[in-house]
Amino acid sequence: MLHIERTEDTPEVHFDPREGFFSVVGRSLPENAYNFFKPLIDFTKQYVTSQNGKSTNLTFKLDYFNSSSGRFIFEMLTIFEESYKKQQQVKVKWLVDKDDELMIEKGEELKSLLDIPFEIEIKE
Amino acid sequence: MNSHSGGKADFKTITELFHRFRKQDSTFCYRGAFSEQFTSTILDISAGATYRTSGNVNKKVSFLLVECFQNIIKHGENAELENLEDDGIFTFRIDKDGFIINSINHLKSEETIGLQDWVEKVNSLDSASLKELYLKQLNENELSSKSGAGLGLIELARKSGQKLVYEFESINEKYSRFHQQVSFIQGDLIKNIEETKGLYKLMNQENALLFYKGDFSQKSILPLLDIVEQNVSGGKNISGMTRKVAHVLIELLQNISKHSRPDEKGRKEGIFMIGLLDDHVYLQCGNVLGNVDKQMVADNLDYLTTLSKEELADLHKAAMKASLKFENKNKSGLGLIEVVKAARLGVKHSFEPIDAESFLFTIKVSF
Numbered sequence: 020m021l022h023i024e025r026t027e028d029t030p031e032v033h034f035d036p037r038e039g040f041f042s043v044v045g046r047s048l049p050e051n052a053y054n055f056f057k058p059l060i061d062f063t064k065q066y067v068t069s070q071n072g073k074s075t076n077l078t079f080k081l082d083y084f085n086s087s088s089g090r091f092i093f094e095m096l097t098i099f100e101e102s103y104k105k106q107q108q109v110k111v112k113w114l115v116d117k118d119d120e121l122m123i124e125k126g127e128e129l130k131s132l133l134d135i136p137f138e139i140e141i142k143e
Numbered sequence: 144m145n146s147h148s149g150g151k152a153d154f155k156t157i158t159e160l161f162h163r164f165r166k167q168d169s170t171f172c173y174r175g176a177f178s179e180q181f182t183s184t185i186l187d188i189s190a191g192a193t194y195r196t197s198g199n200v201n202k203k204v205s206f207l208l209v210e211c212f213q214n215i216i217k218h219g220e221n222a223e224l225e226n227l228e229d230d231g232i233f234t235f236r237i238d239k240d241g242f243i244i245n246s247i248n249h250l251k252s253e254e255t256i257g258l259q260d261w262v263e264k265v266n267s268l269d270s271a272s273l274k275e276l277y278l279k280q281l282n283e284n285e286l287s288s289k290s291g292a293g294l295g296l297i298e299l300a301r302k303s304g305q306k307l308v309y310e311f312e313s314i315n316e317k318y319s320r321f322h323q324q325v326s327f328i329q330g331d332l333i334k335n336i337e338e339t340k341g342l343y344k345l346m347n348q349e350n351a352l353l354f355y356k357g358d359f360s361q362k363s364i365l366p367l368l369d370i371v372e373q374n375v376s377g378g379k380n381i382s383g384m385t386r387k388v389a390h391v392l393i394e395l396l397q398n399i400s401k402h403s404r405p406d407e408k409g410r411k412e413g414i415f416m417i418g419l420l421d422d423h424v425y426l427q428c429g430n431v432l433g434n435v436d437k438q439m440v441a442d443n444l445d446y447l448t449t450l451s452k453e454e455l456a457d458l459h460k461a462a463m464k465a466s467l468k469f470e471n472k473n474k475s476g477l478g479l480i481e482v483v484k485a486a487r488l489g490v491k492h493s494f495e496p497i498d499a500e501s502f503l504f505t506i507k508v509s510f
Contacts, residue, residue, distance in 0.1 A: 027365055028361065028365060048393050048397070049361075050361045050397060050400065082386070083386055083389065083390050083393075085390075085393050085394060085397060085478075086394055086475060086477035086478040086480075086481050087475055087477070087478075089463070089477065089481075090463065090466045090467075090475045090477060093463050093466075093467070094467055097467065116383075118382055118383040119383050119386055120383040120384075120386070120387065121383060121386045121387050121390055121485065122386070128456070128459070128460060128463075131460070132460055132463060132464070
């Protein structure tokens with residue numbers, strides 16, 4: 020299990036491999052995104068090697084993130100995409116407020132870049 | 144897209160501010176709402192502004208900042224209620240000599256005489272007499288609403304150890320401006336009243352909300368983001384538009400922190416301003432670049448600003464894919480694309496030579 024508390028410039032991360040539940044919540048604008056995301060990427064890589072048919076749900080609820088964080092969120096999702104292509108069950112839920120044009124755009128972009136079930140859930 | 148290399152007029156003020164405050168370590172100027180919610184943010188900004196330069200803001204300076212700001216909140220005239228152009232400005236500067244807080248706020252003209260008498264009395268006393276007066280005020284005027292200002296000024300004089308510098312300026316029959324300076328410096332008293340008037344004029348001209356010049360470390364960026372978000376959203380829920388502004392702000396300020404050419408002290412300096420022009424939010428940033436970076440940024444922006452919205456979206460996707468292959472994990476080239484993409488009303492930029500090797504790069508993003 021990987022749990023990281025939210026800080027003023029990094030999101031709360033909760034990765035629970037037993038339940039197949041992964042969530043990232045908050046805002047992500049660290050100066051050095053690599054340092055923050057590296058453990059998340061490593062954890063994800065490790066997880067998919069032993070996913071063994073377990074259904075995996077990813078939830079993102081982000082206020083916003085800087086461009087370098089975006090790059091790593093994408094990288095993390097491509098790891099799950101590989102796994103999905105190998106017949107594993109993966110679902111992404113992207114939660115956004117209805118007037119958050121920027122995060123809706125970001126969600127749509129990621130969805131178009133990935134071959135993976137990706138649902139953008141717009142909250143009223 | 145209506146984006147291009149900007150005319151000189153767009154960058155006149157920010158360039159002037161850059162040169163005017165270049166010698167100072169940090170300058171912060173706020174012309175937004177004077178309300179309690181910003182007190183702690185202003186403290187955070189001062190802490191961020193000093194953290195790489197003259198050590199942490201000590202307790203005395205924090206006290207002076209809070210006392211000054213809250214004094215204005217309590218006793219200044221509220222722009223909205225009184226139909227004034229603004230609440231005034233609150234500014235602080237840090238340089239090798241110390242810390243100086245200047246403020247301009249509005250008050251009813253009839254109140255000026257009483258206040259003037261009081262400031263003069265406070266300024267005429269030595270530290271022992273100030274303490275005496277403070278204790279006397281504390282006992283006597285506990286219930287009077289005016290006592291707050293009286294006590295506040297005594298405290299400013301006591302904690303700063305310097306005379307209060309002030310001036311009254313009449314605007315019309317009803318209102319006047321109170322110019323105040325509280326200094327926490329070594330050596331002779333420096334008077335910044337005239338300089339602050341000039342700054343106020345420029346801020347008014349540009350309808351600027353906030354201006355900051357200094358080091359752009361993450362510690363400075365986060366409270367700036369906070370104050371911008373709250374002001375742009377007008378205290379309401381953070382809207383989609385506010386998020387876009389915040390996003391561009393973060394990209395631009397982190398860019399300064401990553402790419403600016405360090406000065407002789409190793410600081411990565413920049414300048415930043417946000418305001419409203421014809422009801423549109425604009426952001427302006429400037430930093431010093433060397434020749435090579437200048438060329439790279441110029442080529443990049445010249446290209447990006449010719450692209451349509453769809454082309455920018457395609458380019459961003461391609462850059463996302465490409466970035467997965469990059470060796471340098473912290474360089475993705477995505478930042479500028481995102482800035483241009485989010486700018487609803489375009490991006491302009493300019494370069495002004497500073498010396499043979501460096502340029503002041505300024506960029507203006509409008510929403």
